Structure formats: structure tokens, C-alpha cells
Amino acid sequence: MGEAKNITAGYDFGDGVPIKVRYIFRGTPYGKEELAAVKEAFKGGTLTMGPQVEAFEKEFAKYVGCKHAFAVSNCTSAMHVVTQMLDLGPGDEVITTPNTFIATSLVIVKEGVRPVFADIDPRTHNIDPAAIEKKITRRTKAIYVVHYGGQCCDMDAIMRISRKYKLPVMEDCAHALGTRFQGRHAGTFGMAGCFSFHSLKNITTCGEGGMITINDDRWVAPIKMLRCMNIHPWREKDAARVMKEYGACKKDREYWLPSHFDIEDVNGHWGMNYRMNEVSAAVGRVQLRKADKFVARRRECGHYLNKHLQGIPGITPVYDDPRGFNSYHLYTLCVEEGALGSSRDAFMRALYYKEGIQGIQHYQPTYDFTGFRKLGHKGHQCPEAERFFYHRETNLPMHPMLTNRELEDMVRGIRRAAEKVRGKGLR
Ligand SMILES: Cc1ncc(COP(=O)(O)O)c(C=O)c1O
Numbered sequence: 001m002g003e004a005k006n007i008t009a010g011y012d013f014g015d016g017v018p019i020k021v022r023y024i025f026r027g028t029p030y031g032k033e034e035l036a037a038v039k040e041a042f043k044g045g046t047l048t049m050g051p052q053v054e055a056f057e058k059e060f061a062k063y064v065g066c067k068h069a070f071a072v073s074n075c076t077s078a079m080h081v082v083t084q085m086l087d088l089g090p091g092d093e094v095i096t097t098p099n100t101f102i103a104t105s106l107v108i109v110k111e112g113v114r115p116v117f118a119d120i121d122p123r124t125h126n127i128d129p130a131a132i133e134k135k136i137t138r139r140t141k142a143i144y145v146v147h148y149g150g151q152c153c154d155m156d157a158i159m160r161i162s163r164k165y166k167l168p169v170m171e172d173c174a175h176a177l178g179t180r181f182q183g184r185h186a187g188t189f190g191m192a193g194c195f196s197f198h199s200l201k202n203i204t205t206c207g208e209g210g211m212i213t214i215n216d217d218r219w220v221a222p223i224k225m226l227r228c229m230n231i232h233p234w235r236e237k238d239a240a241r242v243m244k245e246y247g248a249c250k251k252d253r254e255y256w257l258p259s260h261f262d263i264e265d266v267n268g269h270w271g272m273n274y275r276m277n278e279v280s281a282a283v284g285r286v287q288l289r290k291a292d293k294f295v296a297r298r299r300e301c302g303h304y305l306n307k308h309l310q311g312i313p314g315i316t317p318v319y320d321d322p323r324g325f326n327s328y329h330l331y332t333l334c335v336e337e338g339a340l341g342s343s344r345d346a347f348m349r350a351l352y353y354k355e356g357i358q359g360i361q362h363y364q365p366t367y368d369f370t371g372f373r374k375l376g377h378k379g380h381q382c383p384e385a386e387r388f389f390y391h392r393e394t395n396l397p398m399h400p401m402l403t404n405r406e407l408e409d410m411v412r413g414i415r416r417a418a419e420k421v422r423g424k425g426l427r
Contacts, residue, residue: 020356020409025399029204029294033286041282049228052281057211059288064185064193066213070223071281075174075196076103077274078210079144080110081226082170082192084269085219088113088141095135096144097127098365098385104146104172105366109375116140117367119382123319125149125332125393128384129157136165145190146172149395150202150298150329151321152181155189162190170194173213177202178295180325187213197280200399202294202329203287205280225264226271234262295327297400301407302328305396308411309333312418314340330362331398333414337391342421348394350420355413359394 041052053071061069072078088094090112096104098117105115118131125148132143143162145153153171162169169190173179176186177195187193195201197209212223225232239262242248276284302318309317316334320326335344351357365385367377380386396410 017353018356019358020413021358021397021402021406023358023360023395023397024200025397025401029287029401030283034283037282037286038279041278044278046278048277049275050278052278052285053276056276056281056284056288059285060195060211061213063288063291064187064213066185066188066193067215067217068213068220068223070212070214070227071276071284072210072212072227072274073276074198074208074274075172075194075210076107077227077272078194078196078212079103079107079170079172081212081223081271081274082194083107083111083113084226084266084271085192085222086142086168086170087267087269089268091139092141093137093139094142094144095132095140096366097146097148098367098382099125099127099148099363099388100146100172100366101174101363102366102369103174104144105372108144109372113141114139114375115366115377117365117377117381117385119384120148120388121154122384122388122392124151124153124321125388126151126153127158129154129161131382132158133161136161136167140165140167142168142170143190144170144172146174147176147179147186148330149318149332150175150179150327151318152176152179152186152324152326154321154323155181155184155186156323159189168192174198174201175329176327178291178325178327179329181321182323183325188215191216192219197284197287202298202327203284203291205276205284205287209276209280209284222266225266226269227274228271229273230263230265230271231261232264234260238262294400297402298328298398299326301398301400301402302326302331304407305331305333305410309414312415314338314342314422315414315418328398331396333359333394333396334388334392335394337426340418340421341423341425343426344391344394346421346424347417350417351394351413354420355409355417357396357410357413357417359396361389361393362395364389 057069092113093116108115121128171190171193173187173193174196179186193213195211197205199207306317
């Protein structure tokens with residue numbers, strides 16, 4: 001893949017810091033193929049849930065290797081549909097990771113369900129299967145895992161727990177398009193996978209979008225209803241009942257179009273409008289064809305950083321699980337404060353203010369948010385997740401538009417920042 005121009009390199013963002021590598025690429029990941037697809041979609045007979053969406057779903061299912069895929073408005077709505085489909089409600093618990101974007105727990109609390117947080121593996125930052133098993137109670141109804149940063153969770157161990165306790169697994173694949181484990185794509189292990197096509201994800205559909213992947217035919221009808229306002233075609237017996245009630249003639253029914261549909265709850269659950277439009281789907285189809293190229297460049301950048309960041313005392317590059325295929329959605333560097341003799345925050349400050357490399361943290365443990373404390377969640381539940389966010393991690397810029405020059409600047413900056421703060425004490 002050729003070098004791209006970073007339009008923010010050398011730009012001063014008003015804090016006097018000449019940035020060499022900004023965390024987020026502020027360009028557009030689109031080329032002329034996506035623009036042509038947009039034009040084509042506008043020529044179609046409908047602008048939502050038409051042939052582009054149908055084709056995108058089929059192509060996506062083929063790409064990840066699952067039976068069915070359903071396009072939705074974003075990954076949060078995808079996970080909401082799955083949570084409703086699992087018929088979860090008050091009194092139920094879902095075990096999940098605290099190291100995730102709020103969306104993963106939001107869909108749980110939205111349905112009045114209690115998230116129960118299991119600690120993470122300090123090497124992969126993914127949910128630790130042993131910690132999941134310790135949190136299972138008779139109220140546990142599901143396990144929601146997140147493939148953090150594009151590295152697949154230990155799906156062997158997690159699916160063993162799923163089978164042993166008969167608990168469905170939902171995979172939050174927001175970071176994991178192109179991610180594999182033992183050769184199989186993320187999003188095909190559990191009962192459902194939920195993908196994000198947000199602007200910064202591995203592929204994007206005009207900034208927002210999502211997909212649900214499943215293998216079980218029984219979920220097809222409920223997913224279709226829950227993503228689109230509980231609409232489904234009339235069943236003969238229900239139509240006949242209403243006809244009889246109003247004395248309507250059977251043959252009149254064909255004149256009822258386009259309101260010729262029935263509405264029904266799904267186990268008492270009511271869906272929303274979570275549809276994807278045709279323009280987004282058309283762009284998604286093009287982006288999907290480029291997905292392997294994008295992931296290959298992410299991996300190339302990740303492997304370069306891994307190689308050149310070896311041997312710096314107190315700095316831990318990404319650990320690549322040999323069973324997996326990391327799509328490097330994020331590049332998460334860890335600072336080991338004891339070995340560095342300085343705090344992670346001092347390192348990040350030096351990296352930003354002295355070297356112009358911007359790093360950020362994902363994610364604050366979910367239970368530390370004010371809203372979750374109001375729900376009764378206490379602090380200090382998951383020591384590894386807390387150490388990770390408050391003392392270890394810094395996410396470096398990572399996207400397929402990174403240039404070789406930026407990668408070199410990052411390596412040089414990290415080495416120099418580590419030396420500047422080494423032995424300066426923890427505060
Ligand atoms: C781990 C994780 N889950 C879910 C989401 C939500 O995705 P979306 O913005 O498509 O709703 C995100 C988005 O950043 C995420 O990072």
C-alpha cells in the first residue's frame with residue numbers, strides 16, 4: 001500500500017506542541033471507487049434497505065464465513081438487537097469486560113439487566129476466561145466479549161465455558177473486522193457477532209454503520225423485526241382474524257399495500273428503527289473489498305512497531321497471541337512503571353510535549369463512570385483492568401494511512417520519551 005499524506009503532521013493545535021503524529025487521521029479513507037458507488041446507489045429505486053443492503057449483507061457473511069448477516073445503523077444498535085433477542089431483562093446478569101467502549105454495557109443496562117465485570121488478561125487486555133467462570137451465578141444469562149484492539153479473545157476457552165454453563169456468547173467485534181482466531185473470523189464463534197463501521201473502524205460506511213452476524217436460522221426473523229420496528233408479514237390466520245372482525249373481503253387485501261404488514265412483539269420486546277441506507281451499504285461493499293488491504297497495512301505498521309520497540313526497559317510492545325490474527329485496530333503500548341522508574345502519565349506527557357506523538361487511553365473501567373456508580377457498581381472490582389487504564393496503557397496512532405516516516409518518528413519519540421523520564425520517580 002502506498003504512502004498517504006497526513007494532513008495534520010507538523011500542525012500546532014493551539015497548545016504550542018508541533019505534532020508529528022496525531023492520534024486520529026483527519027482525512028477521508030475513501031477513494032474514487034466509493035464515490036462511484038455513492039452515485040450508483042443514488043440511481044437506485046430506493047434509498048434504504050434495497051439491493052445494496054442485501055448485497056452488502058451477503059458479501060459480508062461470505063467474508064467472515066457465517067450463514068447470515070444483517071446490516072444495521074451502528075454496532076450499538078446491533079448489540080441492542082441481540083440483547084433483546086436473547087430475551088434478557090430485570091433480574092438477569094451479563095458477564096462482560098470493563099475494558100470496552102460504553103456501548104457494550106449500555107445495551108445491557110438499557111434492558112434493565114445487570115452487567116457483571118470480569119477482569120482482563122494483562123497481556124492481551126481481553127476478558128480473562130478464568131475470571132468469567134468465577135463470576136457465573138444462577139442469574140447469569142449471557143457473556144459479552146470484546147476483541148479489544150483487534151486481538152481475538154481466547155475463544156477456545158470462552159466457548160468451552162459457554163457450552164459448560166449453556167450461556168450464549170455475544171462478540172463485540174467493533175475493533176475486529178478481519179480479526180481471526182485459529183483461522184476463523186471473529187464474530188462467528190458465539191451466537192452473534194456485532195460489527196461497527198464507524199468512521200475510525202477497520203472499514204467505514206460513511207461514518208456510521210453496523211452488522212450482526214449469526215449462524216442459527218432461528219434468529220433470522222427476530223433480528224429482522226427488532227432492527228425494523230417489529231414489522232413482519234401478516235400470517236394467514238392473523239390476517240383472516242382481522243378481516244373477519246371488520247367484514248373485509250379477502251381479495252381486498254392486495255389493495256392495502258404498502259401498509260400490508262403486521263406488528264408483533266418479540267418475547268415482549270419492542271425494536272427500533274436501526275436500518276442501514278443504500279448509500280452506506282454501497283460504500284460498505286467497496287470498503288469490504290479493500291478490508292484485507294487495510295488490515296494488511298495495519299499489521300505491517302503493528303509489526304514494525306513491535307520489532308523496533310523491543311528492548312526498551314519499562315516499555316512493552318503489543319503481545320500477539322500466536323493462535324490469532326490481530327487486525328491491529330489499535331496499537332496499545334504498555335508502560336511498566338516499576339521498570340521505567342517513572343509514571344505512565346509522565347511518559348505520555350514527554351511523548352506528547354517533547355516528541356509530538358499523541359497517545360490516548362481506551363478504556364476507563366466501565367464501573368468507574370458516575371452513572372454506573374449510581375447503579376450501585378463499586379470501584380476496585382478488576383485490578384488488571386484498573387492497572388491497565390490508570391497506570392499502563394497508551395494507545396499510539398494506528399490506521400492504514402500511517403506513513404513510514406510517521407512510524408519512524410513514533411519509534412524515535414518513544415525511545416527518547418522513555419529515556420527522558422527514566423528513574424524520575426512515580427509522581
Ligand atoms: C468496543 C466497541 N464496542 C462498540 C462500539 C460502538 O460502535 P458504534 O459507534 O458503531 O455504535 C465501539 C465504538 O467505538 C467500540 O469501540
